[in-house]
Amino acid sequence: MAVVVTADIIGSRRLLDRGDAQSALDAAIAQVERDLPVAVEGMRPTVGDEQQAVYPTLEAALGTILLLRLALPDGVEFRYGIGVGEVGTVPSTASDRGISDGPGWWAARSAIEQVETLQRRTAPQARTWVVAHESTDEVSPDAVRWANAYLLSRDELVGAMSERTRRLAYGRCLSRTQSELAASEGITQSAVSQALSSSGAGSVVEGFRLLELT
Template identity: 35%
Template sequence: MPLMKPTACVALLGDLVASREAPDRSALHRHLLQAIRSANAGPQILDPLRVTAGDEFQGVFASVGAALAATFTLRAALHPAQARFGLGIGSVQIIDAETNVQDGSAWWAARSAIEAVEEAAHGAHRALRTGVAAAEGHEPPTASLRAAVALTDAALFGLDDQDVVILAGLRAGTSQAVMATRLQISPSAVSQRVARGRLAILAEAMTHLEEVA
């Protein structure tokens, strides 16, 4: 008899964007594995993230917020490489516990979400990286949640290397003086980047998204 995850959980599907164009795909794969290890240190993980085939990966989380937290960690760790994500709210069945083969409505919803992102992320919407969908019988994501996720995608898309380090520092509570030392720039330069990129607001918004049930 198939084993079941909790009645409602969140399946996460992800893949790397334009990975076939990478000059060193082996190095990119190692980079992905390191990023996954970092994300798997996060909260509310029901089934840790793992690579499934090529540049695709998946995991199961107890909440939308926990799944989003994993995407934020992955994006920061993978930068400048890009990834896209589909989050599916639903049920997960473990078909074979020995090989961890899974099925269920959460996976179908996650696949639908990531395919929608891939289809939409062109032209004016090229910054979109994250989709959230719910299976039939589960409460769908609100319009405000979808909007917040899309705006976060847009904000993260425009960050350069130093912005990514500073944003991670803000989220970790690191002082601007320490960040300045790491980046070998002045504290005032860090402060200017925080203000120019609205990074403190972005860090707070990401924290709020991580609290979504």
């Protein structure tokens, strides 16, 4: 079993400078993968505006996606489909490594489609969803439901944060002190504390810690 992520850029055709946006994405991905090196295969571009990655556990995928959301600047966003299921490689003369395929990737694509539906209908701030392929029994249906309930609330909180508050939450996820964050932002510690408490970032940080990745 694998936990895979398919991510695509929201509104890529409306971006004023696609190259600048890609540079911001690449920088954020590199930062997260340095700070939380849990991926089996790190997030890399595939085709068009899509990225893919492979993780050892659902918790690792959830934690990485959170940090990536917090690290990205305003105006550049992904939607994320997390798929749970087997993956394999299809031989191809066009690639020495072959083509990665299988139920995990199909589930991730289904999850992306679910996020798009949620954004249009009931949850505009939804960015992340989990789907376990019917062929896997290593993650229970209850675990998937609980993860999605958590993600809906988490995405709502993160989606309402300013870019600075996201940076502060990122730092707290990595156990940086409020004093350190205040110094890096050029603000007072009380301003850091107020920003974290008024935005609900404290709950997001505690949720990250419960994933037990660091």
